Amino acid sequence: MEFIQVTSNNREQTSLRTKPCVMALGFFDGVHLGHQKVIKEAKRVAEEQELPLVIMSFFPHPKVVLSNGKKIIPYLMPMKDKRRIFEELGVDCFYLIQFTKEFAELSPREFVKTYLLDFGAKQVVAGFDFTYGHRGEGNMDTMRRDSDGKIEGVKVDKIEWEGEKISSTLIRQLILAGELERIPFYLGTEYQSEGRIIFRKKLVEVVLLPYYLMPASGWYEVTVNLHQETTTQIAVVRDGRLTLLSPCGHGFPFYEWETVRVSWKKVLPKGFVQEVASRQVFLSSS
Numbered sequence: 001m002e003f004i005q006v007t008s009n010n011r012e013q014t015s016l017r018t019k020p021c022v023m024a025l026g027f028f029d030g031v032h033l034g035h036q037k038v039i040k041e042a043k044r045v046a047e048e049q050e051l052p053l054v055i056m057s058f059f060p061h062p063k064v065v066l067s068n069g070k071k072i073i074p075y076l077m078p079m080k081d082k083r084r085i086f087e088e089l090g091v092d093c094f095y096l097i098q099f100t101k102e103f104a105e106l107s108p109r110e111f112v113k114t115y116l117l118d119f120g121a122k123q124v125v126a127g128f129d130f131t132y133g134h135r136g137e138g139n140m141d142t143m144r145r146d147s148d149g150k151i152e153g154v155k156v157d158k159i160e161w162e163g164e165k166i167s168s169t170l171i172r173q174l175i176l177a178g179e180l181e182r183i184p185f186y187l188g189t190e191y192q193s194e195g196r197i198i199f200r201k202k203l204v205e206v207v208l209l210p211y212y213l214m215p216a217s218g219w220y221e222v223t224v225n226l227h228q229e230t231t232t233q234i235a236v237v238r239d240g241r242l243t244l245l246s247p248c249g250h251g252f253p254f255y256e257w258e259t260v261r262v263s264w265k266k267v268l269p270k271g272f273v274q275e276v277a278s279r280q281v282f283l284s285s286s
Contacts, residue, residue, distance in 0.1 A: 004094070006097050016120055022126045028250060034165075038156045041091050041125050052095045053091050056095045059097075060073075087243045097118065107134055108138030111138065111146075123152050126153070127158070128140070140154070175191055175213045176215070180266055192261055193208055193214075195212070196258065205244075214242065219268040223265065224264055
């Protein structure tokens with residue numbers, strides 16, 4: 001998959017090298033099941049029309065830019081994870097557009113001309129609530145008009161789980177509340193994060209890398225992947241720090257500063273926590 005970061009400086013040059021394509025639009029934070037439905041529909045259309053599948057996304061989050069940085073959006077994953085998932089879903093090219101105030105001021109017609117038509121889009125697929133252009137005045141129902149009939153917009157309906165719309169906002173709320181067991185129903189897999197190992201006295205701390213969320217304080221069952229080997233561990237989140245405890249009191253197969261991937265499984269019941277706490281000394285800080 002080709003990955004191209006597009007700014008105002010290279011936009012015109014980049015657009016000159018584009019080819020006809022089917023394009024999926026969205027921010028895609030977390031690439032949850034709703035996002036995946038959009039991408040799979042775009043993939044179906046691309047295969048039907050024998051065109052490459054392109055994703056166009058944006059960074060930073062529009063709400064961060066439009067609030068002059070006053071509104072902070074905690075991202076679910078870094079760009080490298082997003083790129084990996086896109087590639088697994090069969091995307092041929094990924095354009096990441098630098099979201100600026102100037103970009104936000106484009107009229108819907110200007111956005112369609114400059115970033116869709118000029119980038120080869122023959123058909124565009126997006127979620128039912130995707131908007132574009134100044135104040136979000138454009139949407140999938142206005143795509144044909146804004147492109148003078150050159151682009152047909154395909155609107156993908158929302159998907160729900162137990163009556164709740166699957167969204168990045170909801171998934172953030174669940175993680176920050178420590179409700180990790182519910183995440184796979186919305187994300188399609190457990191929430192995963194990466195961090196570096198640091199030894200602090202008898203403890204193993206994982207310092208999360210940027211753009212991963214720390215769950216609520218509590219005790220969790222996790223799996224930790226390193227060098228293609230996976231082990232089950234107890235994760236303790238306290239005061240914004242993540243510490244690992246071996247469930248059987250054994251040593252850890254880690255070296256300091258190695259990067260591990262943590263899959264969050266479930267909250268541990270109080271009885272189990274009390275039993276482990278009685279067998280191990282846990283220090284909240286070094």
